[in-house]
Amino acid sequence: MTRDDILKKIQIKFGGRIRKIFDRSPKRIYCDIDKNDIPEVVRFVFMDLGARFSIASGVDTPDGIEILYHFSFDRLGLVFSLRTILDGRNPEIESITPLMKGAEWIEREIHELLGVEFKNHPNMKPLLLPDDWPKDKFPLRRDFVQDIDKE
Amino acid sequence: MSHKVSIPIGPYHPLQEEPEFYQLIVEGEQVVDIDVRIGWNHRGIEKLAEAKSFDQVIFLVERICGICSTSHPLASVQAIEDIDGIKVPERALYIRTIVAELERLHSHLLWVGLAGHFLGYNTVFMWGWKYREPILDIFEAITGNRNHYGMMKVGGVRRDIDEADIPWIIKQLDTLLPAIEMFRGAVLDDPVLHARLKGVGVLTRQDAIDYSALGPTARASGLAIDVRRDEPYAAYDRVKWNVVTQESGDVFAKTMVRILEMAESVEIVKQCLERLPKGEIDAKVKDISPGEGIGRHEAPRGEVFHYVRSDGSNSPSRYKVRAPTYMNFPTFKTTVIGETIADATIILAAIDPCYCCTERMTVVDNKTKKMVFTPYDLIKLSQEKTHRLLHRFGINDHPHTMTGTA
C-alpha cells in the first residue's frame, strides 16, 4: 500500500466528511475531521488500514481545544495525524479506548491536563496529578494560573 | 485513604508507604489484577517547555530520562527541524547516530545488569555496569559528560569528534564485543535462565498491536517495527545494520533482542566512525517559522515521539512528548495477570521501564485488601525462585550468583 493508496482509500470512504487534508511533506499528512467522525475514522485507520497508534496530543488554541491523533504507517515511515477541534468551554469527545487499548492512559492524561471529557472511557481515574489537585484547574490550558499554593 | 505504616523497601530505589506506583492484586501466589498510579516523576515538562526558547527546550527534554538521555533531544531537534524542513549537514548526521547508538549500548547494558539483579545473578549486575564504564568514558571524551551530553542542536550537533580520538574510541568498543558475546552465551546456555524466562510474561503479537507496543518489547513479539529503518533519519540509511526480532514474546525473547541489538549498535558506531565525512556540523539556524513538526527516534526502549507547534516566536506554543514506556507499560497488565508474584519483577523489568518504575510495585491480597509484599520483598521472591531452580538443577555453586547479597 503506497502513500497515495492511503489517501485515496480515505477519500473514497469518507469523502465530504473530511474537512481538509494537509499533505505537508513526504512523511507527514494532517487530516482535519469533525469530532463526531473521529471514532469511525480511527477505526478505519487503525483496523482496516493497519496503522499503529502513536499518541494523541491536545492543544489549547484560541479556536478551541484541538486534539491530534497521530498514527504511524511503519512500512512507509509516514505519520498520519487526524485533527479535530472541540469547544473550548465544554470540550468533550467520544473515547477511542474501546477501539484501541493503547489509548487509555493517553486520554486520561489529556483529561487531567486539559479538561477534555472522554465519553464512555472505561477507566477515567487520575493518572499524573496528585489526588488533592483542584479538579477545575488544568495545567496545559492557556488560562491556567499557577496559584495553587497560595490558596 | 488508609495510612499504611512504612515497611522497609529498597535498597536501590526505596519508596515508602501508600504512594504505590502500582499494586498487584493477588489471590495466593497468582496475580489477578493490577492497578496503576503514576505521578511521582511528573514534573510538568510540557508546560515548562512553553516558557523556554527552542534552544533551552532541548536541554529541558534531555532531563526527562537519564538513561535515554540523548533520545529526547534527538527527537526534539528533528521535530523542530521538521517545521521548516531544515537540512542538517552530513557530518552532524553521523555524529548524531554515533551518540544515539552509544546510548543504546549503555542502556541495554544497564538493563542486563538490573535484570541480573532481579533474578539473583548479582555478578551479572556488576559485570553489566562495569562494561558500561568504557562507554561512559567515550561519552566523556566526545561530549564532556558521562550522561546528559548536550550534543543535539537544531540544525546539527554542538560538538565535533576529534579525528585523533577515533582509533581510541574503536579500541574501547572492541573491549565490549567479548562481553556481549559472554552475555549472549550465558543466557543461551543457562538452564536456570531458560526455566525462569522462557514462557514467562508472554506478550502475544496481537496484544502488541492492540496496545501499540514499541521497541524491543514489540520486536520480541515478532513485530518488526524500528523507526531507524521505517523512517530513516540521522545516518541510519547510510550504514548496514539489522532489525532484531524474536517470535516468542516472552521475557527470554526480550532479553535476546536487547543482547543482539548491542552487537548491532557496536557495528553501526564503527561504520559511522570509519565513514565520518568531513565538513560542517551546524546549519546555523536563525529562526523557526510558524507551523508544526513531528520528530521521532528509536530510543533503547522504543519510539520516542515529539510534537511541536511554533507561532513564529522564539518559544514553542505547544510541546508534546511521548516516551516509549508510556505505550509499553500498559502491556504489563496482559503479561502479568495469571503469573506468579515471584515472576512479577522480571516481567515488568522486561519492558525496560524507566528505572524507577520497577521499584514501586506492591502486592495487595484480593480478599483482605491488605498489602502483603513490598517492592523489596518482590525482588527477594524473584531471587529466591532462582535459588530453588539452581537447587533443582543440582547447581550449588553457580558463578553468577552471590548468596547473601541483596
Place this chain on the structure above:
Amino acid sequence: MGLKLTALTKSLWIFHLSTGSCNNCDIEILDCLTPRYDVERFGIVLVGSIRHADVLLVTGTGTRMAAKVLKKLYEQAPKPCLVVSVGGCSCGQVIFRGGYNTPKPIDQIIPVDAYIPGCPPKPEAIIAGIIKLIEKVKAKK
C-alpha cells in the same frame, strides 16, 4: 551528640530516595557501588529502611507527591540524620523551577547538610561530597 556523630564518621549507612528525577543521579549513586568506584570498601552501605540510616541521600525535584513522602521519611529517621542533596535538581530544581508540580526545592522541605551539585555529579564528585560531609561532622566535635 558527640558519641553518635563520631560513630557516623566511620561507616556510613545510607538511605536513598528519589523525589521525581530523571534518575541519572540515582544511577550515578548506584555506580559508586560498582567495581570501578566500589564505595563498599569504605564501609558505605545502602540500606533498605530509613530507621537504619545515618545519611539520607536525596535526588530529584521535589514533586508534590514525592515531597510528602520525603517529609514523612525525614520525620521517621532516627536523629541525627544527615541529609545530602545530590544533583542539580535537589540542590535547587534548576530548569524545573517554576513548574506547576514542583513547588518547593528540597531544602525548603527538610534541612540539608551537604549539597553535591552536578547534572549528574560523577561518582568521584559524590564520593568527594560525602568526604566533605564527614570532615564537616568531624570539625563539629
